[in-house]
Amino acid sequence: MWRHIASNALTLFVVLLFLLGGLVAWGQRQFVIPGPLEQSACVRIERGANLARVSEQLQEQGVVSNGTIFRIGARYAERSDLRFGSYLVPPHASMEEVLDVITRGGASTCGTEINYRIGVVVAEMVVRELDPETARYVETIKFNPATDPVPDGYLDVAQADDTRFRVTLAEGATSWQAVDALRRAEFLQGEIAAVPGEGRLAPDSYEVRRGADRGQLLAEMEARQTRILSDLWEARAEGLPISTPEEALILASIVEKETGVADERRQVASVFVNRLNQGMRLQTDPTVIYGITNGEGTLGRGLRRSELDARTPYNTYQIDGLPPTPIANPGRASIEAALNPDDTPYVYFVADGTGGHAFSVTLQEHNAAVARWREIERERAARGIESDPQTGAVVEETEAAE
Structure with missing residues (x-):
């Protein structure tokens, strides 16, 4: 009798062990297979939150299919140290991937x-x-x-x-x-x-x-x-008419203020480099404006003839070479353009009405381009359309234009 009971107990134990092994294997599979999220979700981990509460939260949000399995898996992986913040969980992320997102740390990725x-x-x-x-x-x-x-x-x-x-x-x-x-x-x-x-x-x-x-x-x-x-100065082109990094920064700031078109930066830089090499004055409005405002805000209007005629350290219509300081904070691309300009014959440019510029080699070509730009300005004025005084791009339309 006792032998029969022992045999039955052993059989039951084996069955339970088999079922337990199957349950563990099922849980392990659930932990690594794609999760239920159909689209990305933002998961916020509160400061001081514990694993049990977060597991419930993830199940409620539909991020994981089973909070209990997620909690057990996190403890088994010894990764229960949650990181405060808001994190973006991608679609169909597995529990293992979700755990990595909320315990890895670093900057929040959503919220x-x-x-x-x-x-x-x-x-x-x-x-x-x-x-x-x-x-x-x-x-x-x-x-x-x-x-x-x-x-x-x-x-x-x-x-x-x-x-x-x-x-x-x-x-x-x-x-x-x-x-x-x-x-x-x-x-x-x-x-x-x-x-x-x-x-x-x-x-x-x-x-x-x-x-x-x-x-x-x-x-x-x-x-x-x-x-x-420093990095860009070391990689500068040869033969530039500038001798110090400070001069490079000055030239780059002028390029920055003269064009908002990324593809034009090196062309604009070439114009100023050519002018410096030929002993021509830079004749650029942004330097004159800086001399008036000292960089404290924008001028908000076009330059007056008296301002263009006044001899100041920043009036490049009146002085030779570069102004004494930069006129703004240039970005990397403008510094790179100033130090590696395009090889062009251009010494003139003027707005073309698109936000970009028309470039010219001779004064005759330039005067024709200026005439075209003045005509564009007159047409816009008649329609009540305002142009940016620096780039020539349309900045707004008045009620008259409507």
Whole structure:
């Protein structure tokens, strides 16, 4: 009898062991097979959240098929150290892949971002959310801290634990504009002792933390521009009419302000290089404008004849060679263009009405191009269309144009 009972117990134990092994194998397979997500999802891990709660959350969001299996798998893999933040989980991610996303750490990959865009004309605070379905950001709040009241909801977003911050300095913005804008950024702290030298800040996008020091951010911008200039100076073309990195920065800033068309930068640079080589004056409006504004904002109008005739250090219609300093912060592409310009015979250019320019070799060709541009301006004026005084591109249409 006891032998029969023992035999039955052994059989039951083997069956249970077999079932347990099958269950473990099934669980392991569930952990690595594609998950139920039909489209990307943004998963937010709260500060201090535990594995049990996150497992339930993931199942509720439809990110994983079974929260219990996910929790057991995470503990078995010894990866239960969750990282606070918001993370984008791709479609059909397995539990193993989801675990890697939320425990790997690093910057959040979705959720809310505040991007402070410091432009040539205005600085705008832009709040945007990543749409998991399209993997694109959607703007929810936008305002100019210098002129607009703080919109409802902005401070709540700005003070949320997982909101990310970014400062983007546009190509062609001046150092004064950068400093003025940074002083208005409520998410930064610290005093700015002095405006950095013109041209010394690298236009780029900088990820920062709430409470970051303004001075340290400017120092990072300066260090990045120094590295860019140093690298490109070493790779410069031979025979350029500039002898120092500072002169390269000055020429690059003029190129930056003269064209907004990426493909034109090297051609525009060639015009100024040819003029310098031939002893011609640069005769470029942006330098004159800088001499009037000192880089503190935009002129907002065309130049007057008296301003073009005035002899100032920045009036390249009146002085020979380069102005004494850069007139803006040039981006890497403009520095590269200044140091490696196209080989062209051009010494003239004028707006062509598209935002680009018509280039000429002779004064006669140039005068004909200028005449065409003046005709375009007259036609636009008759229709109530305004042209950008620098690029010649259409900037807005008035009611008369409608």
